[in-house]
Amino acid sequence: MSLPDGFYVRRVEEKDFEQVTETLKVLTTVGAIAPESFSKLLKHWNEATVWDEDNSKRIMQYNPIVIMDKRTETIAATGNIFIERKIIHELGLCGHIEDIAVNSNYQGQGLGKLLIDQLVAIGFGYGCYKIILDCDEKNVNFYKKCGFSNAGVEMQIRK
């Protein structure tokens, strides 16, 4: 599925600082972040790669993307796929979809599904044997529409 007219996708950049942090507030606590710290984080995200035996492709550890509204240069949605190199499945790759947020002014236009499609394409492009994510019970049907199925229970421990 391709993006509707008027939108494009790209990797997160330094200039996205304010809009990305604002957009993520629909998901959870963001807290106070200095712009310089955000730039350092992006530098880390842009440098971290995952080992690939064939050396045939550059696998980025973090793949933060935004869907942009071309006309106004507004971030409509953001998300990431974080890549893990395992022993199991013949030194397989597992993709973790994380921190999905759709700007409330852009909800209900199918952009969430397009965002997930893009992240899934990145993960399968790298050769992931599976892509997983954790969500609230209330979002299960949305992820089923994106081609996902129930896999297990997420457990957590917090400080």
Place this chain on the structure above:
Amino acid sequence: MSLPDGFYVRRVEEKDFEQVTETLKVLTTVGAIAPESFSKLLKHWNEATVWDEDNSKRIMQYNPIVIMDKRTETIAATGNIFIERKIIHELGLCGHIEDIAVNSNYQGQGLGKLLIDQLVAIGFGYGCYKIILDCDEKNVNFYKKCGFSNAGVEMQIRK
């Protein structure tokens, strides 16, 4: 809680190739892995670090450990905690506990809980605001005994 006499914990090493791959078979498909490929994987795991603004500690991206039976140098259990640097929670760290396997000859001795305790200590030592894992419904009670609680639903998509 500390380990019972006769056991110790350490990071996975090259010489663990056969025993680690064997132990992981209780969890899932491991497949055919060449020893040289395993060594390259460990090199990657030993070099990958996670950015830390204070530069006060070296945060390892992957933290594969084994619980060893001292007497026989047998791997009793293995697991990993994989560290993710996020934007949310003030550029917070999230720990992902992965690939937990207890050797069938060592089950029922409380080593699984000790393994999880060790991995949780590593994650909180780095400053993770939360540590998560995905498991089968049948393992929920075990993880509750380890201090975890239900957080959400794991969804997956496979190639």
